[in-house]
Amino acid sequence: GQNIDQPTEMTATEGAIVQINCTYQTSGFNGLFWYQQHAGEAPTFLSYNVLDGLEEKGRFSSFLSRSKGYSYLLLKELQMKDSASYLCAAMDSNYQLIWGAGTKLIIKP
């Protein structure tokens, strides 16, 4: 079956760095997405990886290893506004997004 695993909740300190891991199993693979979702709002796009390696975009970076079925989202210089849920989603061979349950990130001062 198809499956996405990511931690349910993480806590980090303002100004620090946090890494949110995601492992996936899908029928075929057409890329890995990370979305940010604040409470009561729709998800917003953060990153897309389809090739192995690290993609850096400002304070956020995303890494992919296709052979390991593994990705992580790295957030640097954490700010209070980064408190949100982070959703990992893998696109399968039918171009369907398979969603993880999301990781709730709590930022403490």
Add this chain to the structure above:
Amino acid sequence: GAVVSQHPSWVICKSGTSVKIECRSLDFQATTMFWYRQFPKQSLMLMATSNEGSKATYEQGVEKDKFLINHASLTLSTLTVTSAHPEDSSFYICSASNGEWSEQFFGPGTRLTVL
């Protein structure tokens, strides 16, 4: 980035009534639109995928006669929740893409409360 709007943002209705939610892509042509439902503290659950001009493809367990989807144009899709019941209360989110493998752009969501 591409903008997707949803209307209404929130709706409260009585049990047994029908509710229509609109999803519009404002600055691009959406060949595919997706409808999701999200219950509190849970992930997005895909309900159906619709391509312009054709019937929607529903996920297993989603009643197509209860959740009517129309994708009549490249910029508009509608979801109608027929004979809504309290258990249909949820956050409904649409997304749109302009290609098979491209990024999905999400609407702001519609919070439905059925009394």
